[in-house]
Amino acid sequence: MTAITVLTPTGTLGYGFGDEALARGMSLGPAVIAVDAGSTDPGPHYLGSGKPLVSDVSIKRELTALIRAGREAGIPVIVGSAGGAGSGVQVERTARLVREIAEEQGLGFRLATIRSDIPIERAKQAVAAGEIIDFEAGSALTSELLDETVMLVAQMGHEPICAALDGGAEVIIAGRACDDSVIASFPIWRGADPALAIHMGKILECGAFSAEPFAMDVMLGTLHADNFVLEPGSTARRASVKSVAAHSLYERENPFKQSGPGHEIDLSACSFEQIGERQVRVRGAKLTETAEYYVKLEGAKLAGYRSIAIAGIRCPTTVKALDAILADVRQKALVYFAPAPVTITFHVYGRDGVMKELERETTPQREVGLVIEVTAADQELAHAACHQISGAMLHYHYPGVINTSGNLAFPYSPSDIDLGPVYEFSAYHLMKVASPNELFPVSFEDL
């Protein structure tokens, strides 16, 4: 087998890379440019709303550089989880930018788009057939939950991307895809060992986060018959056994066994070997195909509309009385707006704003940052409740009050800010499919 080099320009398309690192990486003769553009990591908003994670400005700027580099070298460019969550509207938005780039740069190529939206009815049939199992959500996916779901996608494996390559695609904009599949698809298509290709994908998908010093930057992986070698694009970085091994743990629970669409990878016999200063050789991943092919569903539902108020508290008597004040204003707001339900959260920065009930330290606070957050069925109600609470707290009288003119220092007017619709994850389950390509149709267009 001839060596196959994958160039991954960055950890998330739109988060940047060095021009020199890209130029140097391209000089090493990669066979493909592959990059991930999303995750569940930024939260359920991007899946639910269909809004892009990264601005069109940044996506277009980076895709222009990548497509130009790809066309000059005559190699494909593959983008996975387009738009942040890989939903249909996000795939289409990214494809529109690609068409603009083709026109503006005077480039002609074959574009493939791959959808990953799952019709709600399809998932309901799977629920009825008992073909859905919980992944980590902690509860079963139900027909009712699917009715509330506004957007449902599934993570594709490498197979639909290989189908796009079969069709001659030179630029591929894929919907939600398992991160490592985006990187692994081209090498697998060319006949590489899927175990090694997918393991390489797991490390490469974050770009130069597996290098030191780490950054959103260019990383290359070269697949050989029984190993792969990692190297950052920029000579200012190096891959070390430590940086690569550390990255193998990142953002995943089990360091030895990792499941993906249709397979499980066993990493328990992996070894890492330093080659010179800047390269690391990795061996030993083993792949088992699962008896049934399951894909991971990701769904989001509308949880309501949110308004917030941000305020500082500097007075030590207010800080001391804070728990009692918060409990009282919360209770009064719930009564005031009943029977309409409002969900009230106080983020008390300086105390336990980050970790809430997991916070164990009780250091006294000199100053507290308070975020009042209200979610309700509509924006008007959320705004009304948020202002009712911030107003009540501003002029709240409590035993021992020394400053009677106001308890909250607002940095903004208006004090209450509408944040729009709020989404929550509604599905994070595995669904059995008839074939790896069943749910992921590929469309081609010649630009």
Add this chain to the structure above:
Amino acid sequence: MNPRPLKDLADIVRSKNAGPYRITFDILFKDKARYEAVRDTGAINPASVAAAYGIDVAQISSFFEIDMANAIKITIKRPRAQGSAGDGDMYGCQHHVPLMRIDIPAS
């Protein structure tokens, strides 16, 4: 031997989402000697991590000692799903402090 907090002995102590329902902690050491010294005290274990966060040990989803990476990995179930009402850390990346304060009886 005076116990020392984990942060004085580890190279990296970090937390991060592993999907919307888990937070995973990685403890990485500069070299095998430091890793083994800390590992062999047994001071980092599911019960001690649960105690550091005030949670039931049943909320510890998994615990791994990873010799090939000189690393210890612990994953907890999130008290609430990422991005749901009350979540204060969308990326789960600022939950490491109670872990790094655990005392280790090693020099």
